[in-house]
Amino acid sequence: MNKANVIQELKALASEGMPEEPEVAAVAEEAAPEAEEGGKAKKAAPPEPRKNGLLEVDYARRGVHVDVQVAADQVVRAAEIVDAAGMTLEAVTGVDWINDKELEVVYDYAYTGGECFRVVVRARIPRDEANIPTITEVFAGANWHERETFDFFGINFEGHPQLEYLLLPEDCDFHPLLKDFKGC
C-alpha cells in the first residue's frame, strides 16, 4: 500500500467540491491542528464548521493519521480509494452537531496488512435532511454499521439494502444519540 498515493487521491477528492481555492486545503493542513487544539482561545466565538479538505493530524495525540472531510456525495468514492489501497472499514458512526444544525457521518478506515495507517473520512449533512449514499457496495461490512448509525441518528443511507433497526426494537420511533433526544 502506498500511503502517499492514498493521501494524494483523498486530497484531490476532497478539494473537488471547492476548486476555486485549492490552497485553502493546504493551509488548513498546517493550521488546523493548532486551530483544533487551541479551541479554548476561541471560546467566545464558536469556531466555524470545518471546510472540506484533508488534514494530516498528529497520530500520537489523535490516534489517526489522516483526517478527510468530503462532501456527502463523495463518501462512496472515498471508500473506493481506501478499498483500492487494501484498507478495511473499522466503523461507521455519526456525530450530532446540533449547534451547526448538521450531522456528521464518520468512517474509520485502517490498514491491516502491515504498518499501521488510519484514515478517518467524514461528511457533514444537514440535520433536517439527513441523507447520505451507502457504501455497502464497496464494504459489505458497512451494512450493519450503517444500520446502527441509522438507529442512533436517523441518518438515511440511500441505497442501503436493508435499512431497518438493528440494535433498537423494530417498532421504536426515536433516535437516542441525537442531542435533542429527551428520553422515552
Added chain:
Amino acid sequence: MAGYFTNILSGTKSLLVGLSITQKEFFKKPVTLQYPWESLEMTPRYRGHIQLIKDPETGSHKCISCGMCQRGCPSNCITIHSEKQEGVKGKVLVKYELDFTKCSLCGQCIENCKPSAIEFSKEYNLASTRKEDFHYDLLKRLKEQK
C-alpha cells in the same frame, strides 16, 4: 488407498488417547467446593458493597458528610442525609443510603473519600427476592455491628 487405512488408524489412536485422558481424570479428586457446606474465604481486596469504617478511637465513623462519594458515583446509588447539630463542627451524618441494586462496585466513592471513611465489605452471601432488601442504611449497619 494407504492414506485411507492410515487415516483410520491414526483416527482410532487419537480416540483412544482421549479416552485414556478422561479415564485418568476420573480417578482424580474433584476440585469443586460443596457450597452450602463449605465456602471460601474472600480475598482482602474482595469488593462487596461499601460500608462505613469504624474508627477504633471514637467507636464511630469518620464521615464528614462532604458528599464527594455521592457526586462521584456513576450510578447515583449513594444518598447522604446530614444535618447541622449544635455544638458540633460541620455537618453530622444521620443516614447513609446505599442502593446496592444499582452499584457496579467501581470504587470511585472510596477513592473520592478524603477522610477514608468507607471501604468495601466482604459480604457476598446476598440473595433476596425483594430489591428493597438491598437498600441499605450504612450508618444503621455500622451501629448494629457494635
Added chain:
Amino acid sequence: MSSQALSQNNERFEVNLGPQHPATHGVLRVKLLMDGEYIVDAEPVLGYIHRMHELMGENRTWAQFLPNMGRLDYLSALSYNLGYVELVEKMAGIEVPERAEYIRVITTEMNRISSHLLWFGAFVLDLGGFTPLLYAFTDREEILDLLESVTGARLTYCYYRFGGCYNDVEDEFLSGCLAFIKRLRARMPMYHNLVTKNVILRQRLERVGPVSAEMCRKYGATGPVLRGSGVNYDVRKNEPYSIYPELDFDVPVYHEGDSMARYMVRMDEIEQCMRIIEQAIAKIPSGPVMAEKVPKMIKPEPGDYYHAVEAARGTFSIRAVSDGKNQAYRMKLRSPTFSNLSLFQEASKGMLLADALALMGSLDLVIPEIDR
C-alpha cells in the same frame, strides 16, 4: 396443490435459532432459512440486550464511564478497561508510571488467557464435547482467583484508573501467576491430546466455514478471525501501545481460514500470553502505580480522539469527541465481534446447520459486546 407449490422453494422453511438457544451463548437470534439441513440464508438479529452504552458515555464524566467498560465484553473486561483509560490518558496527557503499565499488561494478558480458555470450552461444547469445558473452567477459575485477589472482582473488573491502577499488586500475585503458567503449560498437551488431535473434532473443523482474508477485509473482521485467514495483524504489534514493544512475543497466524485455523490461533495465543506474562513479571520495576499529577476533573481539549487496543476477540477501538467539557460529546465504541459476526450471513450460505454452528462458535461471540 398446484404444481408451483410443489416446486423446490416449498421445501424451504424458516427456523428461529434463538434468542434462547444453547448454541448462541446469550441472546442472539439468527433467522435461518433452511433447505433441509442446508442453510439458504442466515440473518443475525441483534439488540436483545442493547443498553445504549454510547449514550451513557455522553451523560457521565470521563471517570464515571469507567465501570461501563467491564460490562461490554464480560470475558475480557480488562482489555476494554485498558483501551478506555489509555484513550483518556492520551486525551488528557497523563503519564503512567512504568510499574502500572506492567501490572496492566500482566492482568490484561491473564484476562485474555481466561477468555480464550472459556471460549475453548464453550466451543467444544458447541461441538458436543462437554468435558473439555469443565477442564478449561478449572484452569480459568485459578485465573479468576488470582485476578480477584488484585482487582476485587471476578468478571466485571474496574481496576485501571486514569494514570495508573487502583492498587498495587503483591509479590504473591506475581508468583501465583508464574505458578499458574507452569501449571497451564503442563495442561496444554492434555488439551491438545484430548481435543485438538481428536479425529472427530478435526473432521468437524478442518475445511469447515472458510473465511478468506478478502472477506475479513470487506467486513472489517479482526482478531483471531483475521489471523486465522492468514493476515498478520495484531494491534499490539502493528500499533503498539503500553509496554508491548518491549516484550517479545509472536503473533500466531494460520492461512487456512477454516474453523480449525481460528481454533489454533486462539490456542497458540494462550501460549504467547504466557510468554508475555513471564517476561513482564521478570521485568516489572518497583515504584508507584499511580501518576502523581492526575487532574481531578478531566477536561480534554476539543476534537476527535481515537484509540485501538487488541481485545481477546479483535480490535476494540473508541472514538471520543470532546467539546472541552468533563463529559464526552460523543463516545463511539467499536466492538470487534460486531464486525466479526457480520460476515456470518455471507459465510454461512449453503452450509449444513451443524457446520454453520461450528463457524459461529469459532467467531467467539460475546453478545453484550455486540449489542452494547
Added chain:
Amino acid sequence: MDLGINVIEMLLYLVAIIGFAAINAAYLVWVERKGAGHIQRRTGPKEVGPYGLLQPLADGAKLMSKQLIIPAGVDKPLFMVAPLLAMVPAVMIFVTIPFSENLVARDINIGLLVIFAFASVNVLSLLMGGWASRNKYAVISAARAVSQNVAYEIPLLVMTITIVLVSGSLNLREIVFSQAGAFWHWNWLPTNGNFLGPITFIMFFICYLAETNRAPFDLGEAESELIAGFHTEYGSMGFGLFFMGEYANIVIGSALIVILFLGGWYSPFPEVVPFLGSAGVWWFLLKMYLLIWLVVLIRWTFPRVTLWSLLNLSWKILIPFSLFNLLASAGLVKFLG
C-alpha cells in the same frame, strides 16, 4: 396344571424383567451422572441418599408428578404413543436374553431375529415423536435419526450374520455355547473361523453406539443444534419414558455384545483357575457393565460427529469392511469347517 405353572412362571419372569430393565435404566442415569461428575472433576449427585443413590427415585418422582403438557397443534395420538414405543420394545427384548446358562425368560430359536425385530421399532418411536411434535427442530431430528438408523442397521446386520455363520445358530444360548471356554475362545478374537474378529467387534460396537443414538452419534438430540431434538416438546413422564428407553437400549446393546462377542456368562479364565474360573451370571453382568462404562466414558470424552461424517463412516468404512468380513468368514467356514 402345567399351564398354570407356566403362566405363573411367565408372570414372575415378566415382573423380574420389567424390574431389571427399570432398575438398570434408572441407575444407569445415576452412573452416567456420577461418572460424568468424576470425569469432569466434580462430584455428581450426592445430596439425595448416600452418594446420591436415591437420586433416580427422586428424579422419577419428580417426572411423574409433573403435569403432562400436550402442546397445541400436535398430532395427539402419535404424540402419546411415541414414548411408549420407546420403552415397551426395549422391555420385550429382555425376554430373549440369556443371562446365564439357565437364566433366560424364553429360550427362542430365532432369538437374534426377535431382538432385531423389536430393536428396529425404536427408530419408529423417534420418528413418531419428532413428527407429531410439530416442531421444526424435532422434525429435523427425526429425519436425522431415521437416516442414521437406516445407515447403521446394514453393517450391524451384516456383522451379525458373520457371527451367525461361525456359530451356526440364531439361538442366543447356542451362540454363547459355541464360545465356551476362556477368553481366547470368544468371538472377539480371530477364532471360530472369523479371522477378522477384533475388527468385527469394534465395528459392531460403533454401530451399536450409533443405533442407540449415543454420543458421539447423538445427532438426534444434538443440543447445540437442535435443542433437545425429537423430545423437545416432551415433558413429564413422556420425556421420562424416552429417557428410560434410551438407557434400556444401552443395556440391551451391551448384553448383545457380551453374548455375540464376549462369551456370555463364561469366565475369561480357564476353568482350572479356582473360583474365578467358573462361569456364571456374574461374569455376564460384569462384562455388560464394563461395556456400559465404556459407553459412558465415550460420551463424556468426544465431540459429536456431523451427519455427513456419520454417514460417510457407515457407507465408506463400515459397510465395505463388514461385507468383506462376511465373505471372508463364509469362505473360511466353507473350506475349513
